[in-house]
Amino acid sequence: MSIAIGYMPGAYGEGGDDHNYLRELVEVGDKHGYDSLWLSDRIVGEKFSLEPMMACSMVLAYSDRLKVGTSVLAMPLRNPVVLAKQIATLDYLSQGRFFPAVGLGQEEPEEYEACGVTKERRGPRTDEAINLMRRLWQEENVTHEGEFFNCHNVTVTPKPFLQPSTPVWIGGRSTAAARRVGRVGDGWLVSSATPEEIKEGCSVLFETANECNREIEDDHIGVLMGYYVTDDVEKGTEKAGKFVTRHRPDAHFTEFTAVGPVEKIAEYIQNYIDAGGSKFVMRPLCAAEESMEQLEILGEELLPQFPKK
Numbered sequence: 256m257s258i259a260i261g262y263m264p265g266a267y268g269e270g271g272d273d274h275n276y277l278r279e280l281v282e283v284g285d286k287h288g289y290d291s292l293w294l295s296d297r298i299v300g301e302k303f304s305l306e307p308m309m310a311c312s313m314v315l316a317y318s319d320r321l322k323v324g325t326s327v328l329a330m331p332l333r334n335p336v337v338l339a340k341q342i343a344t345l346d347y348l349s350q351g352r353f354f355p356a357v358g359l360g361q362e363e364p365e366e367y368e369a370c371g372v373t374k375e376r377r378g379p380r381t382d383e384a385i386n387l388m389r390r391l392w393q394e395e396n397v398t399h400e401g402e403f404f405n406c407h408n409v410t411v412t413p414k415p416f417l418q419p420s421t422p423v424w425i426g427g428r429s430t431a432a433a434r435r436v437g438r439v440g441d442g443w444l445v446s447s448a449t450p451e452e453i454k455e456g457c458s459v460l461f462e463t464a465n466e467c468n469r470e471i472e473d474d475h476i477g478v479l480m481g482y483y484v485t486d487d488v489e490k491g492t493e494k495a496g497k498f499v500t501r502h503r504p505d506a507h508f509t510e511f512t513a514v515g516p517v518e519k520i521a522e523y524i525q526n527y528i529d530a531g532g533s534k535f536v537m538r539p540l541c542a543a544e545e546s547m548e549q550l551e552i553l554g555e556e557l558l559p560q561f562p563k564k
Contacts, residue, residue, distance in 0.1 A: 256474045256533050258561050260524075261291030262553070263326060263479070265539040265546035266498050271303030277310060281317040283547060287554025290563065291322035291354070293479075293536045296329050299366050308341050315349040322352045326444060326479060326536060327426030329360030331377040332370040335384035335404060339391040339411050346415040356424035356444040356477070357381065358432070378431065379403075385423055385439045392420040424477065428452065430459055437463025442475030442534070447503055449510050450530035453478065457531040477534035478527050482513040482520050483541055484552045491515065495540035512540065517556040524561065 262284065270276030284292050292314055297304040307325045314323040328338075345353040359377050360366065367374050380403045387404055390397045391411040398407045415421040422441035425432060428448045433456040436443045443460055445453065457476060464471045481499060485491035491514045499508045513523035524535060539549035 256528075257563065258474075258528060258533055258535075259290035259563060260535045260537060260558055260561055261293055261322070261324075262289050262537045262550055263293040263295070265541055265549070266543055269303070269543040269546065270305075277305070277313060278317055279547065280550075281314055281321060283550050283554065284321050285318050287551070287558055288563075289321070289554060289558065290534075291324055291536070293324045293326040293356075295326055297361075298329070298332060299369050308345075311353060312345060315345060315352060322354055323349075324354035324424070324444075324536075325356050326446075327356040327358035327424075329366070330357040330381040330384055331360050331372055331374075332367065333384075335387045336391065336406060336409065336411070338384075339388040342388070342421050343392055343411060343413055343415045346417060346421045347413040349416070351415075351417045354422060354424060356426050356442075357385070358426035376402075378435070382435065382439050388423070389420050422475070424475070428456075430456070433457075433459040434463045436460045436471065437465075437469065438467050441471065442477060443471075444477035444479060444534075444536070446479035447501065447506075447508075447511050448478070449506065450526045450532075453527060453532055454530040473531075474533040476532050477536065478532040479536040479538060480511070480513060480523065480527070481508070481538050481540045482523075482549075482553070483539065484517055484520060484549055485514065486516055488515045488519075498540040498542075514540075517552065520553070520557055521560050524557075 294307040294310050296307050311323045342355050359381055364374060383401045383403050387399050392415050395410055397409045424442035424444045425436045425440040426444045428445050437460045483491050483495040492509060495514050496508060502508060513520040537553060539546040541549055
């Protein structure tokens with residue numbers, strides 16, 4: 256199983272005052288040999304947030320080695336024909352370095368309303384959209400009449416660089432999300448989950464894939480992990496807690512967050528590897544002015560402990 260460690264920006268709003276911030280993020284990744292850079296999706300909101308598809312294209316232009324992905328793209332808010340065209344274009348131009356991860360989106364109804372869709376049946380809507388995108392990538396002429404989308408005699412070019420289609424990763428911690436990966440996805444990217452939950456989800460995922468006569472590669476299990484490197488675990492935990500995007504009512508964030516010296520961060524990652532994880536997206540839980548330093552520390556001291564195979 257190949258282990259790969261990527262990263263993403265820290266606090267939302269980060270980089271809003273610095274037009275070069277994204278380029279600096281890419282430079283950190285290239286300098287230390289991070290595998291990939293991941294960008295979140297917030298279409299509306301007061302805090303500064305780059306549109307991920309556009310920003311991903313800039314990352315791929317800035318670097319000729321970094322992979323880039325979305326963590327995660329709100330699938331119900333987007334037209335799958337347009338998105339299929341965008342994804343195929345990025346995959347084609349980058350020669351296979353773009354990895355879209357999609358999910359059901361946030362809970363706030365305002366964003367759905369602003370995008371002209373409702374939250375109702377967003378799960379089936381996502382499934383149908385993913386299946387339609389695959390057909391557009393693999394077939395020359397597509398006619399689709401579904402519950403949510405319709406198109407007739409449609410062809411999308413270019414076709415993706417990766418054949419037969421761009422891998423679509425699916426985000427979400429729930430059992431339903433794991434089943435969705437088994438039914439229509441190529442990989443699982445999960446956040447705020449404990450190693451035990453990863454292990455249980457993998458069982459559901461692979462069992463579902465087997466029932467659907469599909470195959471998911473063993474190393475396509477991704478974990479988004481918040482972290483903060485510090486020698487003072489108590490103060491570091493208090494500090495990191497302020498930057499957790501969504502606290503779980505049923506689990507303290509320290510159950511799925513690595514806070515402490517680099518050796519402790521490495522132990523956390525190994526626990527997730529033992530549970531089935533293989534791809535990691537590390538998110539520094541700190542203020543914007545400190546996050547670049549945190550990524551530097553991780554790159555210098557932790558990445559050499561998990562060399563890519």
